Amino acid sequence: MTKAVGPEAGGEYIEIYGVRWSRWAAKLSAQVDIIISLIIVLAVTAAFHLHFMLLAGDWDFWVDWKDREYWVTLTPIVAITFPAALQYVLWEKFRLPIGATLAITGLMVGAWIARFFGFHLWSYFPFSLVWPALMIPGALVLDCVLLLTGNFFITAVIGGMGFAVLFYPSNWPMLAAYRLPVEVMGSLVSVGDYIGYAFTRTATPEYLRFIERGTLRTFGGHSAWVSSAFAGFVCVLTYLLWWHIGMLLSRVTTLPNRWRHLFGYPRERPPQTASPAVPRDAS
Amino acid sequence: MTKPEPAALFTTQDWSPRAFISWRGLLLGLAGVFSLMLAYRSYQQVFGWSAGLDATDPAFDTYWMNLLKGELVVLTASWAGLWSYLWFTRDRALSQLAPREEIRRYLNLIFFIFVYAFAVYWTGSFFAEQDAAWHQTVVRDTPFTPSHIVLFYGTMPLFVLFGVGSLLYAMTRLPKFAERLSLPLIIAVAGPFLILPNLGFNEWGHAFWLMEEYFSAPLHWGFVVLGWSVLALGGLLVQILQHLLDAIRRAELQAGGLDDSLADPQPAAGP
Amino acid sequence: MRADACSRGWLALAWLLGANVALAHGERNQEPFLRMRTAQFYDVSWSTDHIAVNENVVVTGRFRLFEDWPANLPQPDRVFIGNGTPGPVLARVESYINGAPAIQSGRLQLNRDYEFKTVLKGRIPGRHHVHPMLNVEGAGPLLGPGQWLEVSGDHRDFKLSLTTIDGTQIDNLETWGVDTVVRWEGFWILMALVFVGWWLRRPLLMTRLRALELGHEEALVTRADRRFGAVFLVSTVLAVFGAATWAEQKYPRTIPLQAGQFRVEPLPREAQEIRVTVKRATYDVPGRAMKLQVEIHNPLDRPLQVGEFMTSNLRFVNHALPAAMARVEASYPAELLPRTGLTLPDSTPIAPHETRAMLIEATDAVWETERLTSLLSDPDNRVGGLLFLYDDAGQRSIANVSGAIVPVFVGS
Numbered sequence: 001m002t003k004a005v006g007p008e009a010g011g012e013y014i015e016i017y018g019v020r021w022s023r024w025a026a027k028l029s030a031q032v033d034i035i036i037s038l039i040i041v042l043a044v045t046a047a048f049h050l051h052f053m054l055l056a057g058d059w060d061f062w063v064d065w066k067d068r069e070y071w072v073t074l075t076p077i078v079a080i081t082f083p084a085a086l087q088y089v090l091w092e093k094f095r096l097p098i099g100a101t102l103a104i105t106g107l108m109v110g111a112w113i114a115r116f117f118g119f120h121l122w123s124y125f126p127f128s129l130v131w132p133a134l135m136i137p138g139a140l141v142l143d144c145v146l147l148l149t150g151n152f153f154i155t156a157v158i159g160g161m162g163f164a165v166l167f168y169p170s171n172w173p174m175l176a177a178y179r180l181p182v183e184v185m186g187s188l189v190s191v192g193d194y195i196g197y198a199f200t201r202t203a204t205p206e207y208l209r210f211i212e213r214g215t216l217r218t219f220g221g222h223s224a225w226v227s228s229a230f231a232g233f234v235c236v237l238t239y240l241l242w243w244h245i246g247m248l249l250s251r252v253t254t255l256p257n258r259w260r261h262l263f264g265y266p267r268e269r270p271p272q273t274a275s276p277a278v279p280r281d282a283s
Numbered sequence: 284m285t286k287p288e289p290a291a292l293f294t295t296q297d298w299s300p301r302a303f304i305s306w307r308g309l310l311l312g313l314a315g316v317f318s319l320m321l322a323y324r325s326y327q328q329v330f331g332w333s334a335g336l337d338a339t340d341p342a343f344d345t346y347w348m349n350l351l352k353g354e355l356v357v358l359t360a361s362w363a364g365l366w367s368y369l370w371f372t373r374d375r376a377l378s379q380l381a382p383r384e385e386i387r388r389y390l391n392l393i394f395f396i397f398v399y400a401f402a403v404y405w406t407g408s409f410f411a412e413q414d415a416a417w418h419q420t421v422v423r424d425t426p427f428t429p430s431h432i433v434l435f436y437g438t439m440p441l442f443v444l445f446g447v448g449s450l451l452y453a454m455t456r457l458p459k460f461a462e463r464l465s466l467p468l469i470i471a472v473a474g475p476f477l478i479l480p481n482l483g484f485n486e487w488g489h490a491f492w493l494m495e496e497y498f499s500a501p502l503h504w505g506f507v508v509l510g511w512s513v514l515a516l517g518g519l520l521v522q523i524l525q526h527l528l529d530a531i532r533r534a535e536l537q538a539g540g541l542d543d544s545l546a547d548p549q550p551a552a553g554p
Numbered sequence: 555m556r557a558d559a560c561s562r563g564w565l566a567l568a569w570l571l572g573a574n575v576a577l578a579h580g581e582r583n584q585e586p587f588l589r590m591r592t593a594q595f596y597d598v599s600w601s602t603d604h605i606a607v608n609e610n611v612v613v614t615g616r617f618r619l620f621e622d623w624p625a626n627l628p629q630p631d632r633v634f635i636g637n638g639t640p641g642p643v644l645a646r647v648e649s650y651i652n653g654a655p656a657i658q659s660g661r662l663q664l665n666r667d668y669e670f671k672t673v674l675k676g677r678i679p680g681r682h683h684v685h686p687m688l689n690v691e692g693a694g695p696l697l698g699p700g701q702w703l704e705v706s707g708d709h710r711d712f713k714l715s716l717t718t719i720d721g722t723q724i725d726n727l728e729t730w731g732v733d734t735v736v737r738w739e740g741f742w743i744l745m746a747l748v749f750v751g752w753w754l755r756r757p758l759l760m761t762r763l764r765a766l767e768l769g770h771e772e773a774l775v776t777r778a779d780r781r782f783g784a785v786f787l788v789s790t791v792l793a794v795f796g797a798a799t800w801a802e803q804k805y806p807r808t809i810p811l812q813a814g815q816f817r818v819e820p821l822p823r824e825a826q827e828i829r830v831t832v833k834r835a836t837y838d839v840p841g842r843a844m845k846l847q848v849e850i851h852n853p854l855d856r857p858l859q860v861g862e863f864m865t866s867n868l869r870f871v872n873h874a875l876p877a878a879m880a881r882v883e884a885s886y887p888a889e890l891l892p893r894t895g896l897t898l899p900d901s902t903p904i905a906p907h908e909t910r911a912m913l914i915e916a917t918d919a920v921w922e923t924e925r926l927t928s929l930l931s932d933p934d935n936r937v938g939g940l941l942f943l944y945d946d947a948g949q950r951s952i953a954n955v956s957g958a959i960v961p962v963f964v965g966s
Contacts, residue, residue, distance in 0.1 A: 013544065016757050017765035017773040022544050024298035025531045028386075029760035031300045032527065035309075035393055036520060036759055042400040046407030047513035053412050054507045057498040061415060067811050082514075089517040094762040095774040097783065098750050105746040108739070110408040118413030122328060123420045123641045124678050126728035131735045136742035137794045140749055144787035148780055166791070169798035173738055176801040177731040179808035180718040185648055185655035189812045191718065195727050197657050198714060199642035203496045204419040205634035205689035207659035210497070213813040223810075249470070250517035252525070254463035257454075263461040264376040332640050339582045339925055420641040422695050424583035495694050524763050545764055 040086075045106035048082040049114075052107055058210065060111065061119070063129050063178050064196030066171070069212035071133075072227035076164035077234045079104065079135050080142075083163075084239045085246030087146055087155070093250070097147035100163075104139035108132060128178075129195050137170040138163035156239040163239075164232035168224045296383075296538070303387050312398035316441070320405045323433045326350070335429035336421060351432045358440035365448050373455035380458055382534035388456050389527050395449035396516070402442035403475060407510060410434040418496040426486045439479050446472040459526050467518030474512020481505040581638075581685075581697040586929035587624050588696065589866035591938035591956065593688045594618045595698030596864055599883045600684065605676040607707030610647065613637070613672045613686050616821075617698065621665035622938050622956035628692035632815070634659040635670055638685030638697045643705065644674035645714050654818040659691075665954070666820030676705040677712045699867040701887050720807050738797070749786055752779075824951055826853040828943060832957025833911065835937050837927065839963050843917035844937070846955065850910050856945040857903035863896050863916055863955070865939030866926055870896040870916040877948035892918035903946070914941075930961045 012023050021029070052060070056078040059071040087099030111132040119130040145159035146152070178192035189197075197206070215223050261267040296302075327335075334342040374380065380388075410433060417430040427436075450472045453460035460468070488502030532545050581589065598615030605611050619630055635649050635656045649656045649672040662668060670686060682705060686698035716724040724730050762774055834847040852858045861878025863870045869886070872878050873895045882891065897915040904910045921927050929935065938956035945951070 016761045018770040019761065019765050019768060020544055020546060021761065022535060022540060024300075025535070025544070026757070026761070028300045028303055028531070030757060031304060032390070032393065032524075032760055033758040035397060036524075037754075039393070039397050039400045039516070040520070042397075042404045043513050043516050046400070046404040047510045050407035050411055050510040051507050053415065053498055054503040055499055057412070057415060059499075061419075061498070064811060067813075085514050085517070089520070093521050093766065094759055095766055095771070096753055096758075096762065097775075098753050101746045101749050105743060105750070108743065110404075111412065112739075114409055114412035114416075117324065117409070118416035122331065122413060123416040125416070125642060127732045127735070128728055128730050131732065131739075134739050134742055136739075136746050137790050140745065140790045141787060143749065144783040144790070147775065147783035148787070150775075162791075166794050170742075170794045173797040173801040174731065174735045176805040176808055177734065179810070180720065180722055180805060181807065181809045182716055182718045184657060185650070187655050187657055187812075188719075188809070189657060190809050191716070191724065191727070191730065193657070193812050194716065195730070198645045198647065198727060200637055200639060200644070200646050201419050202421055202636060202638055202641065202687070203423065203695055205495070205636055205659065205691075205695075206657075207632040207634055207689070207691050208495055208497055209811075209813065210499075211811050211813050245511070246514065246517065249467070249512075249514040250521055251467075252518050252522040253466040255466060257462060257464045260462055262375070263373060263455065263458075264378055265462060336640065337582055422581065422584075422638065422697065424581070495689070495691075520759075521763070524760050528760065528764055546768070 041102065041106055044082060044086060044103050045110040048103050048107050049110040051082065052078055053111075060133050061115075061130055062196055062201075062204075062209075063131065063175075063192040064190075065209050065211060066133065066175060066178075066192070067209075067211035068168075068224040069215065069227055070210055072168050072224050073231045073234075075133060075135070076138065076167045076228075076231045077238055079107070079138075080160060080163050080235045080238050081242045081245075082107075083139055083142055084156075084242035085249070087142070088152070088243050088246030089250045091146055091150075091152075092247070097143045100139040100142040100146075100159075101136070104135045108134070108136065125199055126195075129199050131174070133167075134170050134174070135163075135167065138166040141166060152243050153240075156236050156243065160235040160239040161232040164235040165228050167231070168228050303383075304390050305387075308391070309394040309397060312394065312445075313401055316398060316401050316405070319441070320409070320438070323410075323437055327429055327433060331417070331429040338425035338427070347427065347429055347432055351427055351436055354432070354436050354440070358437075358444065361444055362440070362447070365444060366451055369448060369451040369455055377456075377458045377461050382530050382537055385457065385530045386527065386534060389523060389530065392449060392453050392457060393523065395445060395452050396519070399442060399445035399449050399472075400516070402438065402445055403513065406434065406438040406442055407475075407513075410438050411506075415496075415498045419498075423489065423496065426489070435479075435482050443476050443479060446475060457526075465519065465522055467515040467522060470512050470515035471519055474509045474515070478506055478509045481509060581700075582925045584697075585932055586866065586926045587932055587934045587936065587938075588627075588693070590926070590929070591620045591622050591624050591936065592627065592690070592693065593696040593698070594620055594864065594940050595686060595867060596940065596942075596952075597881075597883075598686060598699050598886070600701045600703065600885050603702060603885065604704040604706070607676045607679060607705060607709060607712050609676050611644070611674050611676070611684070611703055613674065613684065614670065615686060615698065616667055616669050617686075617688065618667045618940065618952070618954075619662055619664045620938055620956070621954045622936065623664050624934055626934065628690070630662045630664065630688075630690045630693075632659045632691040633662045634689040635672065636687040636689050636695065637672055637674060638687040638695065638700065639674075639682055643678040643680065643682045644684070644703075645677050645712075646672065647675050647714075648673040651816070652818050652821065654816055656816060658812070658814055658816050659689075660816035660818060662818075663820055666823070667952075668818070668820055675714065676707065678709050679705050679707055681705075697867075699887055699890050701885060745790070752782060828852065828854075828858070828941075828951050828953040830941055830953045830955050832937075832955060835957050835959040836962050837921070837930065837937075837959055839927070839930075839961055841917065842919055842921050842927075843915055844921065844959075846914040846916075846937075846957075848912060848914060848941075848955065850904055850912060850941075850943075850953070852904045852906060852908050852910070852943075854945065854951070855906045856947070856949075857905055858943040858945055858951065859901065859903045860896070860898055860912075860914065860941060861944045861950070862942040863914060863939055864942065865937070866924065868892060868920055868924060868926075870918070872896045872898060872901070874898075874901060875944060877944040877950075878942065880948070881942070881950070889920075889923075892916070892920045894918055904943075929959065935959060 056074045059065045082103040083100030086103045090096040090099040115130045119125045141162040142159040146155040180191045330346040334346040414430045414434050484505050595617045601612040651668050651670050682703050683700040684703045685700040688696045714727040829851045831849045836845050861872050861875045867890050869891050900912050937959040941953045941955045943951045
């Protein structure tokens with residue numbers, strides 16, 4: 001995609017993606033790209049992490065909140081938002097199908113850093129209690145579907161469903177060990193329940209867990225799949241909404257600046273707020 | 284009109300990235316923010332458990348309330364300092380700005396936003412989630428907890444400093460941002476800024492109707508919605524890149540470069 | 555481990571900066587109505603004040619959920635017995651309410667007494683304040699008295715082992731399953747980097763923006779890119795379902811999180827309850843004295859004497875009554891035992907079936923230091939506590955005391 005062109009330009013011009021660039025500008029743009037990519041990673045990690053922790057964080061923080069009903073339903077719905085918006089920007093403006101992977105990986109790395117420094121080092125929680133959930137496989141699928149179809153609607157339907165449905169199975173290899181049954185004080189609990197019980201959260205008691213407290217019908221114990229299917233449906237809608245939020249927020253809109261004379265520009269005429277009923281020169 | 288040979292123009296002026304990018308400012312900014320964050324986090328580790336559990340303890344006043352007061356003074360002063368510096372040293376003849384200088388300033392603006400994003404990372408990701416680790420672990424007895432004193436009154440005012448700073452930098456030094464206000468830039472700066480006054484909602488909720496800490500409580504959702512505004516950086520990114528491409532083209536034309544740079548290669552001239 | 559090295563560095567910094575220890579857990583800044591009229595802890599004791607890592611401390615005692623429960627708090631329909639410690643410095647091994655396991659939450663009744671027992675295992679070395687605590691849904695944490703506990707040793711020696719029902723041996727719950735988590739998530743972060751790296755190795759933003767503006771679609775996303783994406787898509791789905799199947803086979807017998815509630819009966823009521831009516835309660839601000847003008851009815855066939863007034867974990871004990879003094883456990887925190895104790899101008903025993911009007915005075919600076927005087931600025935200006943009375947055989951009866959309180963700003 002990059003090649004030097006014609007001796008007529010003295011070798012100072014190259015072609016990138018079929019566009020003629022002078023070599024100095026290409027070099028400059030490569031450095032600008034690096035800086036801006038880092039800005040995107042930092043800003044998206046910050047905003048997405050804030051969004052995620054305040055909407056679905058509790059389920060992500062604690063192994064004894066990772067239930068089959070709310071965790072499985074809420075996490076994908078809350079997590080598909082920024083990937084959709086970032087996919088809009090990166091695909092529509094740059095044809096880069098990496099928005100979802102970038103957002104989700106940023107979120108997960110941000111979460112691991114916070115779990116280590118906050119939950120583990122500051123508040124003494126062991127990692128067995130506070131490991132973050134995995135969402136990368138769903139994000140990869142979302143990006144690959146966009147790459148292959150180039151269509152946001154198909155991405156919403158197939159990718160969105162995939163994002164939600166892959167969530168539970170991609171976490172099960174880690175979670176299963178915490179769902180082994182154990183007898184404690186004559187009661188049956190899971191290992192995860194006991195970990196949450198043993199490592200005290202002073203201000204977050206057991207009853208505060210917003211978890212499945214007994215389903216009406218578990219369909220042979222497959223309630224996680226029911227939750228996944230529902231999450232998939234909402235993910236499709238959430239994706240469509242957030243794709244458009246991405247569109248809205250990445251639109252370059254400008255407004256007149258009424259103070260522009262302070263920078264050496266001519267004063268702007270005051271905006272006409274109402275048109276006179278009778279033209280002035282009518283008389 | 285005769286043009287200088289393209290090869291000639293590259294020998295008379297420095298066109299390497301070095302001529303447009305001054306890494307020193309960026310590295311200084313990042314290092315400054317990082318050292319401050321490291322200091323905050325170490326302070327929390329040392330005095331959080333030892334002096335931060337009981338707001339009625341004299342040690343709490345010594346180590347925490349004094350830190351809060353110090354932060355408020357220093358950060359307000361830094362707001363006033365940086366913002367008024369940017370304003371009073373503004374370019375009053377923006378319409379005559381040379382394209383090469385414009386490119387340099389775009390790079391500075393990008394660096395400003397970099398430091399802003401870095402500070403937003405520490406606030407929105409690092410210290411914000413750590414806030415859960417603290418408040419779900421201890422009994423909250425004041426709005427000014429060891430976590431809040433750093434998160435709300437330390438790191439938030441800091442990103443506001445750089446956020447508003449980048450807005451002012453753009454408006455006072457870049458023609459296109461001075462002529463017309465950039466909505467994405469304003470949203471990307473004002474949204475996160477509003478998180479600061481939104482603290483009132485948070486503390487109101489914790490004082491009157493939420494006795495237990497869980498993070499997904501509705502009283503935290505103000506932060507969420509305001510956090511979304513960071514996405515407007517997407518619009519700003521597109522805007523800056525378009526302006527930058529335009530400035531590159533103008534710089535080149537002014538120096539006598541080819542008309543068709545940054546365009547489709549000219550079709551071969553017909554017979 | 556890196557985490558330990560990091561902690562040690564910070565500890566050294568703490569020592570250099572002269573960080574001292576906190577005295578309480580934030581209960582002092584809780585509103586007095588929360589502390590005086592909710593969970594009244596009594597007979598609390600700690601089995602020891604020094605343990606090594608992996609050794610147990612047992613906290614036992616009783617609490618009464620106060621009859622005059624504040625109207626602005628929800629009823630104790632879901633209550634959890636916690637422990638007010640600085641985070642998980644101790645591992646909670648067992649806890650019981652009236653002998654029933656309290657691993658979950660449950661409903662308790664107002665004006666009834668419960669016995670609790672919590673077994674805590676030393677985990678993080680240091681000097682920690684250990685409180686029994688009740689969490690009441692909607693009302694938040696309600697702390698009992700706190701005692702200092704020294705934990706010695708090294709955190710690295712800590713182990714909490716368990717054997718599951720299917721016979722799996724868990725060596726230490728702190729690290730159980732963490733290896734799999736790190737490996738599996740690490741693998742996917744790597745995959746994400748590979749996927750993103752595929753795009754990053756080419757000119758990235760400015761050049762693509764311009765090319766797209768000019769409509770060079772095919773240069774930006776090539777056939778090779780699409781093939782790469784298809785391979786990634788299929789292998790991602792296969793890897794996920796393959797790994798899930800592996801886990802299913804490795805752990806065939808799993809259960810969901812347990813979220814039931816415990817059911818427990820309160821301790822039996824006393825055969826005959828002693829009625830205490832507050833006629834007038836004042837708090838003398840300059841004198842730091844709480845004065846309760848009460849009317850006590852003795853329904854028993856034995857004479858009774860007032861032995862102790864307890865509120866908000868503060869025990870004002872009648873020093874002249876040996877039966878009351880005998881109930882003061884040596885381990886009870888000294889700062890919660892005001893030195894002057896309880897003053898009774900009329901200390902003659904209340905005869906059987908007599909109704910006696912009497913003055914009870916609890917004077918101490920502790921009202922200020924424990925910030926209970928902020929009661930005067932509360933919207934719910936009522937005082938509450940338990941009165942412990944003893945008969946001539948040293949038998950104890952417990953009565954509720956509650957009423958409106960009026961401040962007195964001029965010394966009386």
